[in-house]
Amino acid sequence: xxxxLQALINGVALGGxxxxxxxGFSVIWGVMGVINFAHGEFVMLGAYMAWLANNQLGVDxxxxxxxxFVLMMGIGYLLQLLLVNRVIDRPHLVSLLVMFGVSIIxxxxxxxxxxxxxxxxxxxxRGAYDLTDNITLPVTKTAVFxxxxxxxxxxxxxxxxxxxxxxxxxxxxxxxxxxIVGININKVxxxxxxxxxxxxxLAGALISPILSIAPFQGPPLTLRAFAVTAMAxxxxxxxxxxxxxxxxxxxxxxxxxxxxxxxxxxxIASFVILVVALVVRPQGLFGGLRPVDATAS
Amino acid sequence: MTVDTLTPNxxxxxxxxxxxxxxxxxxxxxxxxxxxxxxxxxxxxxxIGPNGSGKTTLFDCLSRVQTPEEGSxxxxxxxxxxxxxxxxxxxxxxxxxxxxxxxRELTVLENLELSLQWKNVPMSKRxxxxxxxxxxxxxxxxDFLLLTRLRDxxxxxxxxxxxxxxxxxxxxxxxxxxxxxxEATSGVNPSLVEEIKDxxxxxxxxxxxxxxxxxxxxxxxxxxxxxxxVLNYGQKLAxxxxxxxxxxxxxxxxxxxxxxxxxxxxxDDGKVSS
Numbered sequence: 001x002x003x004x005l006q007a008l009i010n011g012v013a014l015g016g017x018x019x020x021x022x023x024g025f026s027v028i029w030g031v032m033g034v035i036n037f038a039h040g041e042f043v044m045l046g047a048y049m050a051w052l053a054n055n056q057l058g059v060d061x062x063x064x065x066x067x068x069f070v071l072m073m074g075i076g077y078l079l080q081l082l083l084v085n086r087v088i089d090r091p092h093l094v095s096l097l098v099m100f101g102v103s104i105i106x107x108x109x110x111x112x113x114x115x116x117x118x119x120x121x122x123x124x125x126r127g128a129y130d131l132t133d134n135i136t137l138p139v140t141k142t143a144v145f146x147x148x149x150x151x152x153x154x155x156x157x158x159x160x161x162x163x164x165x166x167x168x169x170x171x172x173x174x175x176x177x178x179x180i181v182g183i184n185i186n187k188v189x190x191x192x193x194x195x196x197x198x199x200x201x202l203a204g205a206l207i208s209p210i211l212s213i214a215p216f217q218g219p220p221l222t223l224r225a226f227a228v229t230a231m232a233x234x235x236x237x238x239x240x241x242x243x244x245x246x247x248x249x250x251x252x253x254x255x256x257x258x259x260x261x262x263x264x265x266x267x268i269a270s271f272v273i274l275v276v277a278l279v280v281r282p283q284g285l286f287g288g289l290r291p292v293d294a295t296a297s
Numbered sequence: 298m299t300v301d302t303l304t305p306n307x308x309x310x311x312x313x314x315x316x317x318x319x320x321x322x323x324x325x326x327x328x329x330x331x332x333x334x335x336x337x338x339x340x341x342x343x344x345i346g347p348n349g350s351g352k353t354t355l356f357d358c359l360s361r362v363q364t365p366e367e368g369s370x371x372x373x374x375x376x377x378x379x380x381x382x383x384x385x386x387x388x389x390x391x392x393x394x395x396x397x398x399x400x401r402e403l404t405v406l407e408n409l410e411l412s413l414q415w416k417n418v419p420m421s422k423r424x425x426x427x428x429x430x431x432x433x434x435x436x437x438x439x440d441f442l443l444l445t446r447l448r449d450x451x452x453x454x455x456x457x458x459x460x461x462x463x464x465x466x467x468x469x470x471x472x473x474x475x476x477x478x479x480e481a482t483s484g485v486n487p488s489l490v491e492e493i494k495d496x497x498x499x500x501x502x503x504x505x506x507x508x509x510x511x512x513x514x515x516x517x518x519x520x521x522x523x524x525x526x527v528l529n530y531g532q533k534l535a536x537x538x539x540x541x542x543x544x545x546x547x548x549x550x551x552x553x554x555x556x557x558x559x560x561x562x563x564x565d566d567g568k569v570s571s
Contacts, residue, residue: 163410164423170400170411176362177398179382180391181412182471 002134007256008249009131013138015248016145017210018228019152019241020203024196025225027155030235031172031192034084034095038103039225040218042197045106046072046204047121047213048114054121054208061121062143065205069198076197080190088189103218111215121208144206148241151199156237168192172235220267227274247273312371313338313475313507314390319358319368321351328354329365330531334509336475341501341508343518343539346528347552352511353395355528356477359509360392361385373474391468392477395511397460401453405444405463408452409435412470438466442496457484461493469500475507482514490517497521515543527551 025039036042049068050061083102087095125143128136159165171178171188179185211217228247232239250273251266258265314336321329329351336342344352357363359370361382369378377385391412400408410427422428439445442462447455452463461481468476478497482490494517500506501521512518518525519539527535527542529551535542542548 161426162423163425163427166403166407166411166427167423169402173400173402174398176382177394177400178411180360180362180386180394180398181467182383182386183411184381184383 002132003256006135007253009135009137010141010256011249011252012245013141013145013248014252015241015245016148017141017207018224018244018248020144020148020199020206021221022225022228022244023152023155023237023240024198024200024203025222026229026232026240027235027237028193028196029229030233031168032084032088032189033092034088034193035092035099036196037096037099037222038106038218039200040221040223041103041106041110042072042200042218043204043207043221044110044213044215044218045075046201047208047211048110048119048204049201050205050208051119051121051213054123055119060125061123061205061208062125062147065147065202068205069202072201073194073198075201077190077194079197080193084193085186085189103222107215107218114215116215119213120211121213123209126209140209144210147206151202152237152241155195155199159237164188164191224270227270227277230274231277310337310339312336313340313373314359314509315371316355316359317369317371319355319365319370321354321358321363321365327531329358329528331368332528332531332533334359334526334533336507336509338474339501339505339507340523341497341510341521343522343525344509344511344528345513345515345518345525345542346534350528350551351531352528353479354531356392356479356509356511360390360477386471389472389474390477391471391473391475393461393464393468393479393481395479395483397457397464399452399455399460399463399467402451404449404451405439405447405455406432406435406449408463409438409466409470412467434470435466438469442466443492458486458489461485462489462496465493465496469506473506475509478508478510478512480511480513482512482517490514494520519543 021043024042025036028034028036046068049071050064053059053064053068054061079102083098084095087098123140125140127139129139129142130136159169167178167183167188168191170181171183171185171192175185178188224247228240228243231246232243247270250269254266254269312335314334316332316334319329319332319334320327332351332355334342334344334355344355346352354363358365358368361370361377361380365378369376371377372385372388372390375388377388377390380388400411403411410431436445436448439448442465444459444462444466447459452460455463461484465476465478465481468478481493481497485493497508497510498521501508508521510518510522522539525537525539525542526533527545527548534551535545535548537545
């Protein structure tokens with residue numbers, strides 16, 4: 001029983017972390033139809049920024065995270081303006097390949113600057129809190145979980161209530177019609193991209209004390225983002241949370257109950273979900289801004 | 298019923314939209330071929346033609362959803378041939394779509410409020426909820442278009458006719474000078490067709506908003522339009538009063554083929570029939 005409760009706690013905490021890790025990927029895909037293959041590299045970039053601030057200036061990643069959010073928003077805005085806007089009207093494969101190229105450039109760029117060594121930032125929020133004799137609460141992941149809830153809630157409120165948020169939802173549902181009612185679609189896309197890259201960088205900063213930071217650690221994160229997004233529905237904020245928690249629970253349960261190969265099996269399990277979700281329920285378990293297969297309408 | 302929150306246009310009869318030599322090709326197919334069309338202030342013009350004659354493509358070129366390969370489009374004295382669609386919308390050209398494009402996930406009220414979001418709204422205000430003036434205007438339009446009781450329903454849950462009304466409302470929210478209506482009555486039950494007709498007539502008479510209608514319901518065109526333009530195979534076949542168009546031999550042949558029997562082929566005051 002203790003083991004089960006521990007798996008449950010680990011799973012939910014892990015899920016919160018995955019939720020904020022995949023949110024940006026899901027919304028960019030849902031709103032703009034762009035599959036951001038460089039997602040994991042943006043996470044790493046944010047993590048490196050937090051590590052640098054931690055290593056050089058002694059700043060806790062939880063404190064540098066808001067600044068990294070703003071900085072990454074700027075990077076996202078520029079990238080959208082200079083690159084993504086130019087390919088967004090072409091078939092999806094083009095933007096996918098462009099972002100794939102960006103991911104390789106970023107990973108190798110990070111390697112040049114930071115070398116291939118594994119890094120980890122230090123946070124004062126660490127260790128485990130003993131709930132009972134046998135059950136512990138992972139402190140860093142729990143903190144990330146609550147920050148993730150706040151970011152998801154904030155984004156949800158923004159999309160539901162503000163003029164800009166509604167314009168973003170409109171653009172996601174129908175690009176042409178949004179322009180006809182006077183919405184500047186390029187601006188909506190630039191803001192969406194900036195916001196999502198900002199959130200992704202923030203997530204990178206938050207996980208910098210938890211996961212290993214290395215130039216080529218991006219792709220597994222991008223692939224998890226695929227799994228959660230497919231399960232959750234494109235651009236769905238509550239879906240990202242739900243999907244991420246399902247994934248976290250599965251990974252934690254498998255890791256706890258299957259000794260030895262548990263971690264590898266957990267990754268297999270998450271991709272079994274991806275395949276099953278795409279075959280059985282392509283619109284996602286939780287609905288979204290649009291179904292996975294919708295391109296224009 | 299009030300429409301007093303909308304800003305009336307002065308019906309002067311001066312040119313509002315002038316398109317010259319518009320040509321649009323898709324691969325080897327010339328969907329619109331060298332078409333001239335104009336709409337004056339305060340006019341309601343019909344655009345008819347058999348299926349595939351290029352009506353919707355012409356609409357796309359006029360509203361800049363598509364870029365014409367040749368020709369020019371002037372709207373309110375400005376060349377809009379290379380303007381981006383949202384800029385054209387800000388100038389006062391609104392349109393609806395043949396396949397209804399309301400935002401299914403948004404409520405009726407939210408759909409209406411969208412239309413004014415980007416027109417002269419500073420970024421700081423976009424971070425807020427829509428202001429009272431916008432909501433008031435949306436409420437007035439809902440009242441005018443019989444949508445008030447559906448205010449908080451998701452647009453995806455509305456009937457076809459209600460969605461057509463909502464689309465009309467969305468196009469009117471931005472104080473347009475000209476509305477392009479693409480098959481406003483298709484899939485709409487007959488009693489609602491009368492309501493739509495009545496609403497178009499009202500905003501045209503009281504506010505001077507001009508309309509260009511693509512329509513298959515000939516009675517609808519005859520009741521509303523002062524002038525009708527006929528397209529066939531992407532080219533302009535005829536232009537004139539509704540009465541003259543319905544007696545036009547070339548138009549009848551376009552609809553029924555060259556060997557249509559003159560005796561039995563009529564366009565009566567209802568649908569086209571033979």
